Amino acid sequence: MTTAQEALDERLVRATQGGLPLVSEPYAAVAATLGVSEAQVIGRLDAMLADRRLRRIGVVPNHYALGYKANGMSVWDVDDSAVDDLGTQVGALAFVSHCYRRPRRLPDWPYNLFAMVHARTREEVEAKLGEIRRRLGPALRAADVLYSTRILKKTGLRLR
Amino acid sequence: MDELDRAIVNQLQGGFPLCARPFAAAAAGLGTDEDGLIARLRALLADGTLSRFGPLYDAERLGGAFSLCALRVPAKDFERVAGLVNAHPEVAHNYEREHAFNMWFVLATRARGDIPRVLAAIEAETGLAVFEFPREAEYFIDLRFAA
Numbered sequence: 001m002t003t004a005q006e007a008l009d010e011r012l013v014r015a016t017q018g019g020l021p022l023v024s025e026p027y028a029a030v031a032a033t034l035g036v037s038e039a040q041v042i043g044r045l046d047a048m049l050a051d052r053r054l055r056r057i058g059v060v061p062n063h064y065a066l067g068y069k070a071n072g073m074s075v076w077d078v079d080d081s082a083v084d085d086l087g088t089q090v091g092a093l094a095f096v097s098h099c100y101r102r103p104r105r106l107p108d109w110p111y112n113l114f115a116m117v118h119a120r121t122r123e124e125v126e127a128k129l130g131e132i133r134r135r136l137g138p139a140l141r142a143a144d145v146l147y148s149t150r151i152l153k154k155t156g157l158r159l160r
Numbered sequence: 161m162d163e164l165d166r167a168i169v170n171q172l173q174g175g176f177p178l179c180a181r182p183f184a185a186a187a188a189g190l191g192t193d194e195d196g197l198i199a200r201l202r203a204l205l206a207d208g209t210l211s212r213f214g215p216l217y218d219a220e221r222l223g224g225a226f227s228l229c230a231l232r233v234p235a236k237d238f239e240r241v242a243g244l245v246n247a248h249p250e251v252a253h254n255y256e257r258e259h260a261f262n263m264w265f266v267l268a269t270r271a272r273g274d275i276p277r278v279l280a281a282i283e284a285e286t287g288l289a290v291f292e293f294p295r296e297a298e299y300f301i302d303l304r305f306a307a
Binding site: 013016017018019020022023024025026027028038042045046048049051052053054055056057058059060061062065066073084087088090091092096098099100101102103105108109114144146147148149150151152153154155 | 168169172173174175176178180181182183184194198202205207208209210211212213214215216217218221222228230242245246251252253254256257258259261263264265293294295296297298299306
């Protein structure tokens, strides 16, 4: 990739990470603020979708406003030899929004698999945790869930 | 929230068209027209149903380093420690959770090498050990919600 293209991509990200303008021709509007053509804006967004720097373009719902008030970070101590295979299976469950392997911090923290579960109530979260537990089977040694009780800060992951 | 709002939230979380008149193109599949879709999006953003509309970038693939960190904060010190942690611009979000590990925050820095410096500063300011949980593997990440 050329340096000029990288510079344009960075300007495009900065111009659009807060949102697209709600006008009939939004890409032309963005192009005008950047001093480039509409085709360049569309082309670079398409390229960033292709290389996955751009996850998607669309609406980002506020899950609290939609009633998803129970947010449980479920954590699991899963046998190391099985965690990649099982993590992929847990990540594929429709109600799991993020699923990661992270290091244990023994003796304080025995868990190596993190799966974020959102639901309308804690009861719903618990039912979903049961599904994860069944999926993990005998490779599971211990588990816990940490419900969020307050957002202390949320500025989002943005280029500054 | 009526059927059209629900359809917008459920069907437009991705795949917004890359063409000159994308609202017109997307509206066709939702049973409305360009002006109708723009008006609904404006209202859903204004009332907080949507937090944003547009490209959702993968901050990590754009460059930069991220790390999940946790603290065990004594209850009496919680608000003071939250203030100290949040004062760092590298702290992108911070959640209180019900657990002995009761404060969970994400650090976002330009380079991975910047993370230890921020962690050391937080430890020095708070007198607490920071537990860092860097991502070792990503099995899935998608934040889509049904209305």
